Amino acid sequence: MADTKREIERKYESDDSGLPDLTGVAGVANVVDKGTAELDATYHDTSDLRLASAKVTLRRRSGGTDAGWHLKLPVAPGVRDEIHAPLSDTLPGELAALTRSRVREGRLVPVVRLRTTRDIQHLVDAHGALLAEVSVDRVRADRLFGGEGRAQWTEIEVELADGGDPAFLDKVEKRLGKAGVRPSKSASKLARALAETKGGKPRPPKTGTAPPVTAGDHVMAYVRAQRDAIVELDPAVRLDTEEGVHDMRVATRRLRSTFRTFRKVLDRQVTDPVADELKWLAGELGVGRDQEVLAERLLSALADVPPALVHGPVHDRLHHWAEASARGSRARLLGVLDSARYLTLLDTLDALAADPPLLKAAAGDPAKVLAKAVRKDFDKVTDLIETAMAQPPGHDRDLGLHEARKKAKRTRYAAEAAGPALGKPARTTTKAMKSLQSMLGEHQDSVMARVTLRELSAVAHAAGESAFTYGLLYGREEQRAAAVEAGAPDAWENIKAEAPL
Known part of the structure; x- marks a missing residue:
């Protein structure tokens, strides 16, 4: 049975220096080290990348605390609804149905594999309540379909706790900015992987892109x-x-x-x-x-x-x-x-x-x-x-x-x-x-x-x-x-x- 949660997160470019000190962020009483997770995710799409073109992602991921199938639907910049289904060998019917208006009679195939080493820290308030999860992700990407080659990079991801105030992310971003950390140019790991592996990235439809005149x-x-x-x-x-x-x-x-x-x-x-x-x-x-x-x-x-x-x-x-x-x-x-x-x-x-x-x-x-x-x-x-x-x-x-x-x-x-x-x-x-x-x-x-x-x-x-x-x-x-x-x-x-x- 699939369940849905609202995901509000921001991504940042990172080098090998790791995560800057975030104890100075307003409202943060402590930064708790939650260890390291090894994640292995395979992203699925049509051969012409219809899902990626619409900023929709579908993946099967093992490792971490939320292993399973994840379908992410865009809501606003930095905001997505994530529908999660238990881990299985084949795509659950519920998630297949939710992609049908885009996939239609097409076939979903594995297009990218991402293996991520994630160092996780929790930003908590004076009562120990979670404000946001911050991770440093070292990512290795392999193109499986529609191209070839591999890419690797390191990024910082900040995800707001469930029910949290999005304004808190502004405070974190301000602190990261002072440390020289800048927002990522890619909206998602998949988008970056598609762009940096041989075969290119999905392009939006050409129809209707010019300003209307007639x-x-x-x-x-x-x-x-x-x-x-x-x-x-x-x-x-x-x-x-x-x-x-x-x-x-x-x-x-x-x-x-x-x-x-x-x-x-x-x-x-x-x-x-x-x-x-x-x-x-x-x-x-x-x-x-x-x-x-x-x-x-x-x-x-x-x-x-x-x-x-x-x-x-x-x-x-x-x-x-x-x-x-x-x-x-x-x-x-x-x-x-x-x-x-x-x-x-x-x-x-x-x-x-x-x-x-x-x-x-x-x-x-x-x-x-x-x-x-x-x-x-x-x-x-x-x-x-x-x-x-x-x-x-x-x-x-x-x-x-x-x-x-x-x-x-x-x-x-x-x-x-x-x-x-x-x-x-x-x-x-x-x-x-x-x-x-x-x-x-x-x-x-x-x-x-x-x-x-x-x-x-x-x-x-x-x-x-x-x-x-x-x-x-x-x-x-x-x-x-x-x-x-x-x-x-x-x-x-x-x-x-x-x-x-």
Whole structure:
């Protein structure tokens, strides 16, 4: 069974003089010698180094206190999430799955072997609590695939204790700097090994690296960013991290919206089939997510009801309903991420990013082409809001406001894509559409909550339970929706005045 920890560390160049005296670092009461460890790690990657290109490392390491398989995923400079699995001869399935969005149908092979002699010291406070582990690593690297040769070097590594304040590393770095120790030029041992052994280091993709100039450049920069987000969020979704599913779903929506809005820039004959597959993926991601959000809303609303007005096992029924749905949707989603259809979609997005289906307008001035597309979406939002509010309260108005919300979301994403080209007007429009989306989202959540409350009420009644509390919650949801509807006209007038595009 794999477990995850947040690793915050810094690496420094070192000669043979060893570690400078760190007893002068603020907060350090003692430096404890923890002896020497012999580590033997084999790093695995595809033949074209897809993992290393993404600053992802996968290794099998023996020796030390944490022997096993380690997968490290980048979070920020100097910060990685490390997923650890027990030592075994073959790659554990859990870790293989977490690399799938990058490896896909490729094959993982040993690429580098690192043998490290590590002298370890612990920096502790006055109570003996660990602040950071500092090691002097003497490294020998052998290239196993994609090149040949060997390299060796010595480096200093400072890893923050679990739950420690990252600011402490600044204090250590200041002390090291005074002793003439400088930060390493390589982000990791693997990166240095690949660079210093014959065969070279991985290179990032060439597509999208030049600053955007034309309308097509700006649109494709946004498309590539969302493609990258889907790939990078895949492990987070598999690990069920907070907001992972939501963020991946947003990336799919941004792509679909971009294809629709900028149809004068990108050929729809190419993008429409891709958009259909993105819609499928978003739908699969939403099965559990929508239910989770709705469950949180209903349980929160129930918590606000005085105990005297809660009749029957309402809380238990809501919990069981939410848990049963979550279990089924989780298993289904993992199956989707392992499916050939999903991996084919990722390949298709890569192909589109590398060879975009640009139309004539793609070569145009972004200030004209992109602004025109965003204004067109904005005008559609206006029509939908006015049409919806002209309907009497009920199903037709609810449906109209839901359509307006979806169009507002599309306009927001279009303004985001145009932001680097249009500047402040696009940012103002993005902010305005986000505000409208939030307001109409509250209304739609109320609509869906009432549908669920009717269903749960019927089930409770059939079981001989009181439906009183469900009716009470239903009435409160009606009031919340009515408040949104009452404020919508004035809110929309303010938004139209704020959005200058």
